[in-house]
Amino acid sequence: MKTCPRCESSIDDEARYCLECGAPQTEEAAEELDEYVQRQAQQVAADSGATDGESGGDGSDGGDGGVAAFVPTEELTDREQLWRRGCYVAGYGSIVVALTLVPQVGAFVLILGGIAILPPVRRLTAEPLGSPLKREVMAGLYAVLALLGIALLVLL
Numbered sequence: 001m002k003t004c005p006r007c008e009s010s011i012d013d014e015a016r017y018c019l020e021c022g023a024p025q026t027e028e029a030a031e032e033l034d035e036y037v038q039r040q041a042q043q044v045a046a047d048s049g050a051t052d053g054e055s056g057g058d059g060s061d062g063g064d065g066g067v068a069a070f071v072p073t074e075e076l077t078d079r080e081q082l083w084r085r086g087c088y089v090a091g092y093g094s095i096v097v098a099l100t101l102v103p104q105v106g107a108f109v110l111i112l113g114g115i116a117i118l119p120p121v122r123r124l125t126a127e128p129l130g131s132p133l134k135r136e137v138m139a140g141l142y143a144v145l146a147l148l149g150i151a152l153l154v155l156l
């Protein structure tokens with residue numbers, strides 16, 4: 001028999017955990033307990049993260065701030081996916097068209113607009129501003145730059 005270093009009750013030499021206080025008695029048992037606690041902590045973190053995502057992703061434009069960045073793509077609503085796809089198409093489309101017209105001033109404005117509407121740019125604005133710009137803002141910025149670019153292309 002030996003005694004538990006924590007509660008000093010007598011325990012079996014072969015015991016891996018103290019029957020009185022549950023303290024691990026071998027290096028292995030201590031590691032096992034450590035891993036178990038970490039797994040539990042991760043589980044709790046994952047559960048609360050998923051709950052956050054659900055409460056934030058109710059489809060309204062107001063609640064898609066920081067939380068949305070951690071929501072995997074599959075969990076985006078159809079509307080959001082459509083929006084993202086539209087942004088990519090409009091952005092890349094504008095850039096590709098503008099590149100063919102590049103020596104002209106309007107082309108550079110059009111490229112700026114195309115870059116502005118790409119979804120990753122919206123995410124980048126979250127860094128300095130605290131929360132990402134609303135998609136309406138990006139779409140508006142794109143519309144203004146695109147119109148300006150086209151106007152310059154036509155007029156110059």
Ligand SMILES: [Zn+2]
Nearest residue numbers: 004007018021
């Ligand atoms: Zn003990």
